[in-house]
Amino acid sequence: xxxxxxxxxxxxxxxxxxxxxxxxxxxxxxxxxxxxxxxxxxxxxxxxxxxxxxxxxxxxxxxxxxxxxxxxxxxxxxxxxxxxxxxxxxxxxxxxxxxxxxxxxxxxxxxxxxxxxxxxxxxxxxxxxxxxxxxxxxxxxxxxxxxxxxxxxxxxxxxxxxxxxxxxxxxxxxxxxxxxxxxxxxxxxxxxxxxxxxxxxxxxxxxxxxxxxxxxxxxxxxxxxxxxxxxxxxxxxxxxxxxxxxxxxxxxxxxxxxxxxxxxxxxxxxxxxxxxxxxxxxxxxxxxxxxxxxxxxxxxxxxxxxxxxxxxxxxxxxxxxxxxxxxxxxxxxxxxxxxxxxxxxxxxxxxxxxxxxxxxxxxxxxxxxxxxxxxxxxxxxxxxxxxxxxxxxxxxxxxxxxxxxxxxxxxxxxxxxxxxxxxxxxxxxxxxxxxxxxxxxxxxxxxxxxxxxxxxxxxxxxxxxxxxxx
Amino acid sequence: xxxxxxxxxxxxxxxxxxxxxxxxxxxxxxxxxxxxxxxxxxxxxxxxxxxxxxxxxxxxxxxxxxxxxxxxxxxxxxxxxxx
Numbered sequence: 001x002x003x004x005x006x007x008x009x010x011x012x013x014x015x016x017x018x019x020x021x022x023x024x025x026x027x028x029x030x031x032x033x034x035x036x037x038x039x040x041x042x043x044x045x046x047x048x049x050x051x052x053x054x055x056x057x058x059x060x061x062x063x064x065x066x067x068x069x070x071x072x073x074x075x076x077x078x079x080x081x082x083x084x085x086x087x088x089x090x091x092x093x094x095x096x097x098x099x100x101x102x103x104x105x106x107x108x109x110x111x112x113x114x115x116x117x118x119x120x121x122x123x124x125x126x127x128x129x130x131x132x133x134x135x136x137x138x139x140x141x142x143x144x145x146x147x148x149x150x151x152x153x154x155x156x157x158x159x160x161x162x163x164x165x166x167x168x169x170x171x172x173x174x175x176x177x178x179x180x181x182x183x184x185x186x187x188x189x190x191x192x193x194x195x196x197x198x199x200x201x202x203x204x205x206x207x208x209x210x211x212x213x214x215x216x217x218x219x220x221x222x223x224x225x226x227x228x229x230x231x232x233x234x235x236x237x238x239x240x241x242x243x244x245x246x247x248x249x250x251x252x253x254x255x256x257x258x259x260x261x262x263x264x265x266x267x268x269x270x271x272x273x274x275x276x277x278x279x280x281x282x283x284x285x286x287x288x289x290x291x292x293x294x295x296x297x298x299x300x301x302x303x304x305x306x307x308x309x310x311x312x313x314x315x316x317x318x319x320x321x322x323x324x325x326x327x328x329x330x331x332x333x334x335x336x337x338x339x340x341x342x343x344x345x346x347x348x349x350x351x352x353x354x355x356x357x358x359x360x361x362x363x364x365x366x367x368x369x370x371x372x373x374x375x376x377x378x379x380x381x382x383x384x385x386x387x388x389x390x391x392x393x394x395x396x397x398x399x400x401x402x403x404x405x406x407x408x409x410x411x412x413x414x415x416x417x418x419x420x421x422x423x424x425x426x427x428x429x430x431x432x433x434x435x436x437x438x439x440x441x442x443x444x445x446x447x448x449x450x451x452x453x454x455x456x457x458x459x460x461x462x463x464x465x466x467x468x469x470x
Numbered sequence: 471x472x473x474x475x476x477x478x479x480x481x482x483x484x485x486x487x488x489x490x491x492x493x494x495x496x497x498x499x500x501x502x503x504x505x506x507x508x509x510x511x512x513x514x515x516x517x518x519x520x521x522x523x524x525x526x527x528x529x530x531x532x533x534x535x536x537x538x539x540x541x542x543x544x545x546x547x548x549x550x551x552x553x
Contacts, residue, residue: 007539009483307484315492390488392526393519408488428487428515455515 001106001127002047005190006039007208008032011063012197014208015040016138016190018125019049023104029055029123029138030192033064033331034306037073038287040066044074052103053077053093057140057192058120059084061153061249062199062242068092068254069329081112084119087160089254095121105129111179113142115172116149116199118162122180124187136188137212143176144191146205148221150238151231153199153245160253169231176222185213201237265337265349269361272296272324275348280322282351285309285336288434292368292449296326296351296358298442299366301434304332310343315408316435319343325350368437369448373456376424383424386417388436389454393428397464399457405440407432414443426450426457474533474545476508477501483512483541490516491523494546498529501548506532509544516542 002019011034019026026049028040044051054071056079068090071078079101082094095101097112105128113122123138141149151168154161163171193199194208203220215222221237224230242248250256267275272282282299284291291301302313304327317323323345327333333350340347351358359365376383376399385402387394394404403418407427417423423445427433430453440447450457457464480497482490490511497507511520517536524531524546533545 303486305484305486308486308489311489311492312486315488390491390523392491392523393488395526396518396522406488408492428519431486432488 001129002026002049004043004047005208006035006043007194008034008063009195010034012193012195012204013063014190014192014194017043017047017049018103018106018108019047020104020106020129022129024049025052025103026106027051027053027055027101027103027108028067028070030057030060030140031066031070033066033069035066036304036332037066037070037329038290040070041073042287051076053079053101055079055101055108055123057122057138057142058117059088059249059252060141060192061117061245061252062193062197064248064331065252066329081110081119081121083112083114083162087119087162087253097121109134111137113139113172113175113179114163115151115168115170115175116141117153118168120149120175124183134183134187136190137180137183138190138192139180140192141199142172143180143189143215143219143222144193144200144204145189145207145210145215146219147200147203147237148172148176148219148234149193149199150201150234152235152238153241153249155246155249166231169234170227172234173222173227173230180212181216181222183212185211185216187212189215198239198242201234201239203237266330266352267324267349268352269358269363271349272351272358275322275324278322280324280348282326283313283317283323283336283340284438285325285327285332288430288437288449289370289451290328291434291438292370294355294359294365294367295438296355297364297366299326299438300442301438303431303434304336306335306339309336310339313340313345314343317345317411319345322346322348324348326354328354330354366441368441371424371448371450373426373450373452373460373462376426376450377457377460377462382422383448384418384421385450386423386425386436386440387454388425388427388432393454395467397454397458397466399426399454400463400465405436407435410436410439414439414445417443417445422446422448424448424450426453429453429455474506474508476545477505479508479510481510482516483510485511485513487513487515487519490520494520494523495527498546498548503548503550505548507546507548509546511542511544512540513542520544 016029077093101108284299285304387402425437530547
């Protein structure tokens with residue numbers, strides 16, 4: 001059994017990968033757009049598993065889901081409880097209460113646990129390679145650690161809300177009592193939220209897992225004598241409503257598009273061509289391996305990461321450059337536009353429709369050759385190795401003959417790269433080498449990207465040169 | 471180890487290379503010699519890169535460790551002599 005919990009701290013949100021280690025098949029549960037489809041696809045690749053479905057416990061009100069995009073990109077069903085039919089604008093594969101889902105020896109039972117939202121389900125998990133006993137339950141925003149999911153995030157639309165707040169609180173109480181608290185004490189609880197999340201109340205624990213037994217003993221809302229006491233306790237101990245929850249929920253229902261600030265202009269291919277004429281540069285914020293597989297000629301690759309995209313851009317690029325963002329999905333592109341404008345860059349907008357629209361318009365697409373560390377080691381004489389890390393990393397250990405071109409100064413110093421051979425660019429892993437490789441490609445060099453970077457080189461036990469500190 | 475009390479803290483979790491080092495460098499510039507900066511990071515590469523950088527620039531790594539959730543913690547004492 002493969003089990004991973006991904007805790008996204010800024011939102012107090014937990015998403016999951018569950019998979020059968022033998023069949024190499026698994027599920028993603030409640031993926032968050034802040035991490036993005038690529039994050040989960042890369043995790044699945046790292047774990048050497050194939051996804052069979054993307055599951056959601058419910059339609060979220062406090063963060064934007066990427067379940068639809070992930071399911072689309074992985075070519076697997078996006079699954080929600082059937083009661084969401086008619087309330088969401090998109091197609092999904094409906095789940096019934098009691099339905100069983102399988103990935104190899106990992107089996108999930110769908111428990112309909114409405115209350116926080118009408119379509120809320122929990123997933124009770126068994127590892128059949130060990131036995132047909134429930135082991136843990138993914139409770140979404142029904143039962144949380146020390147608390148419960150708030151039932152008051154309504155949209156004020158009778159069609160979408162289905163139940164009012166009081167009815168939702170009573171329903172949540174019954175769902176937890178009758179569906180979850182009947183499970184054995186030892187069953188572990190893995191919620192969708194913990195810590196500072198505003199989907200819980202003041203009693204929400206910072207710990208992101210628990211057991212049915214301890215929650216039955218100590219969960220304060222559920223210790224209230226009845227559904228009415230539960231409802232008033234939950235109301236009195238709730239946190240402020242999440243900012244913008246109606247907008248977030250509308251996006252997750254497919255009723256609204258994710259909006260950037262008014263500054264995020266969607267550019268069609270013609271507009272991008274026009275910006276090229278003025279000397280603008282495409283900043284491709286997709287992961288390096290996606291960039292290598294196909295990108296707009298001349299684009300610079302700087303992988304999106306919300307907390308530091310602006311800082312890394314400031315470190316790597318001059319702010320007087322006019323930039324066009326290429327990011328996928330578009331929500332990421334829009335956010336990148338805002339972050340870079342905030343950092344003082346001149347951003348013309350983002351390419352609407354991404355690479356597909358570019359190719360669809362008959363425009364050329366460039367690719368970067370990707371070398372494994374084994375390819376590089378075997379053909380080392382054919383390449384000038386370029387090390388895109390910083391000097392302290394280089395000093396601690398580098399490939400013999402490697403030329404140091406740190407990602408932070410590559411834009412200014414690209415012309416210093418030795419000109420005798422084709423270039424093979426690596427960094428610690430791959431993100432910075434994507435940036436440096438793209439800059440060297442713009443400078444007219446023949447460039448390959450080394451997948452896995454120095455950590456893969458070391459994993460293979462290939463030789464390195466170290467310098468003692470000054 | 472005996473308890474170390476930091477003068478400043480840098481939360482570098484979620485940052486990609488080389489930002490943890492860049493931000494730690496900025497923090498240390500604002501500090502007095504002998505003061506301690508606590509850095510928490512989540513980037514796997516920081517485990518080896520961060521100590522390498524501290525050694526490179528001449529500060530003192532007085533403690534490093536890892537919490538159960540994989541978060542890396544470093545305590546760096548700013549070097550005594552000026553640049």
